[in-house]
Amino acid sequence: MVSAITQKEIHTLRISERMDFLIGEEVFDILADDRFKQGWDTLYHNCPWATAFQSRGFVCAWYRVFRDSHLPLVVRAYEGDRLTGLLTMAIPYPGNSRSNLENGSVQVMGAGEFEAEYHCWLAGPENGEKFITAALRQILSRLPxxxxxxxxxxxxxxxAWLRQQPEWHKKYVLQPYHRPLLNLKAPGVEHTIKLRHQYKTKYNRLQRLGEVQFHKITTEEAFKAALQELSVQYDFRLGALYNKNPFRNKPLKFELMVELFRQGMLHVTVLKLDEHYLASLVAVADRGWVHLQGLNSHSPFFAKYSPGMLHFLSLGNYLHREGKAVFDLTPGDDSYKERFANVHDQVHTLVISHNPAFLLKKKLKKIFHTWLLEKGKRPMSVELALQKKKYQLKHTLQAGLKNMARQQLQRLKPPKPEALFLKTGPSATPVPAVAVKQDSLSDLLLYQATKGNLSRWEFTEKAMRLYENGAHAYTWTAHQKLLACAWVGGELPDGEAEQAIAVHTIYVHPEAKAELAAFLAAVADAVLQEDPDKKLIALCPSARATITHALHKTGFTALTQNL
Structure with a gap:
């Protein structure tokens, strides 16, 4: 009788004359082989389900940029000299030796990891199933x-092989996801991307502020310059929404973007008001598809004009004129994606393992995901809410049980009104000059959570809301640390706002308390230089003695009644 392993080997030989399993430096060696590169390009263009994320340009760029943090893993199949199958993967564990990989539990992900929206294998329709099953056997035999x-x-x-072949039945979890698409060739697409009345009104209001321009960036020099600012916008937005700063936490993402631009794989458009970037999309694109994966930003300073939606509408029309086939809005169940979609299909996540505990965890997540959909809830929103609660609990515990008890007692007490302070003259005592910036998102991203202050997620989320309400941030930083921040604008009733400007939501890092008066003096000077005829009122919680003392020192006087 033939052993089970030998049967698999025979099955593999029926598919191709040769199948290679390559890892680490072996992969980089073949990336320089011209025949292999030509075979990859041919296979990519002939594979009907391939996406830009499996192209040689994308995968090789990602392998090179993240060489020090990810081990490349490639399985390829040949029939004679012809490349007939290719699976590009990676192991996000730097420093692993072959023995550690073979004996230890390792994560194997599609090349590109989370920089790639889609992971799959390249093959022809005639051997797509045969290749991937043989390739997965190769991986599991080498890395059990x-x-x-x-x-x-x-x-x-x-x-279909997952259901049809018994050997996989207890080794996988497959989960479907709804994918919205904008088919740019569909009849009536012009109506979908039409600028409707509410957005026409916002667009016209923007035009009163200056020149509004939508354009595509086509030169590397212009892209690098724009990316400096757009990456900060992106980090700030994702920090407020998801507590993630992709470029700040992964600086090589910037390098990857530049390399992909050089490869001609990025479609980059921006919406500008004079020299201000209102919104942008840096999208991976190929084969007539433009994918909403890369960088999607908008300026919080102009949030009331819905710059992100204005850019999307302009982009839809632009892609239609360019002759693109599909604008892939990507999975996610976001309402704005559904607003643009005119067709939908289904994509899947897939995990394969011999580990029952790992698979059980994935199955439970799938069941929970399905249950939420049946209840009409958005899984991503529920998961995000749970993540936020977990994060806030961790932050509270790190602050200490004593501080947690104090916060709970404060919640039980009726809130005290904020004290008002009027700027009535120069600083009571000379204060050293402090250099402040206005509306620097980069500065705000340098916030560090300290005992008794907001968590980093809360701080960024609150900053986003304050910008949306029309306030402006004044910041002071040093040594890659936000030392102080004060918000200006809003907070006062309309009648008082006509004659006064509010300074509020004042933050100071524990290391900078001694210089808080100097910071507030600099803020007051900057604000009054712009509006010298208005009064300056500071709002401060009654319990914040440090801020109260600094306000007095800066020339503010406590008010006992309204203006």
């Missing part, structure tokens, strides 16, 4: 404890 994960497998990729 591997947890293999595909982020989203695009529609059209063959998946």
């Amino acid at each position: 404890k591997a947890r293999i994960q595909f982020r989203f497998i695009p529609a059209g990729a063959p998946l």
Whole structure:
């Protein structure tokens, strides 16, 4: 009788004359081989379910940029000299030796990891199933404890083998996801991307402020210059929404973007008001598809004009004129995506492993996800809310049980009104000059949570809301640390706002308390220089003695009644 392992080997030989399993430096060696590169390009263009994220340009750029943090893993199949199958993966564990990989539990993800929206394999329709099953056997035989994960497998990729072949039945979890698309070739697409009345009104209001321009960035020099600012906008927005700062936490993402631009794989458009970036989309694009994956930003300073939606509408029209086939809005169930979509399909996440506990965890998540959808809830929103609660609990515990008890007692007490302070003259005592910036998102991203202050997520989320309400931030930083911040504008009733400006939501880092008066003096000077005829009122919680003392020192006097 033939052993089970030998049967698999025979099955593999029926598919191709040769199958290679390559890892680490072996992969970089073949990336320089011209014949292999030509075979990859041919296979990519002939594979009906391939996306830009499986192209040689994207994968090689990602492998090179993240060489020090991810081990590349490639399985390829040949029939004679012809490349007939290719699976590009990576192991996000730097420093692993072959023995550690073979004996330890490792995560194996599609090349690109989370920089790639889609993970899949390249093959022809005639051998798509045969290749991927043989490739997965190769990985599991060499790395028996591997947890293999595909982020989203695009529609059209063959998946029936998971149900049809018994050997996989207890080794996988497959989860479907709804994908909204804007088919730019569909009849009536012009109506979908039409600038409707509410957005026309906002666009016209923007035009009264200056020149509004939508354009595509086509030169590397212009892209690098724009990316400096757009990446900060992106980090600030994602920090407020999801507590993530992709560029700040992963600086090589900037380098990857530049490399992909050089490869001609990015479609970059911006909406500007004079020299201000209102919104942008840096999208990976190829084969007539433009994917909403890369960088999607908008300026919080102009939030009331809905710059993100204005840019999307302008982009839809632009892509239609360019002759693109599909604007891929990507999975996520976001309302703004559904607003633009005119067709939908289904993509899947897939995990494969010999580890029952790992698979059980994924199955439970799938069941929970399905249950939420049946109840009409958005899974991503529920998961985000749970993540936020977990994060806030961790922040509270780190602050100490004593501080947590104090916060709970404060919540039980009726809130005290904020004290008002009027700027009536120069600083009571000379204060040293402090250099402040206005509306620097980069400065706000340098916030560090300290005992008794907001968590980093809360701080960024609150900053986003204050910007949306029309306030402006004045900041002071040193040594990559936000030392002080004060917000100006809003907070006063309309009648008082006509004759006064509010300074509020004042933050100071514990290391900078001694210089708080100097910071507030600099803020007051900057604000009154712009509006010398208005009065300056500071709002401060009664319990904040440090801020109260600094206000007095800066020339503010406590008010006992309204203006």
